[in-house]
Amino acid sequence: MPTPRRTARFRCVIALAGGGRPEKVVEGVADGVIAEAPRGGQGFGYDPVFFYPPLGRTFAELTDEEKARVSHRGLALAAARRLLSG
8 A cells, every 4th residue: 555545643632721720732743654564562552553754663663761752642741741830
């Protein structure tokens, strides 16, 4: 199957509400490609088939630290932290 038909995206949205402040919503997105075959032994779910081109590996091949920096959840959490600390 041609690569354009194998694109994939993980998305995480976090809503922050309370404390008398207006509601804020942040998002993290990781774009990738569906791998031809599963690779790697880390992670869970779709991680072995989610190939992340900037690092040249699937999410299941990344260390926990690498994945936290580039995953949809890690990016959304970092954005939420910035809002909460600001």
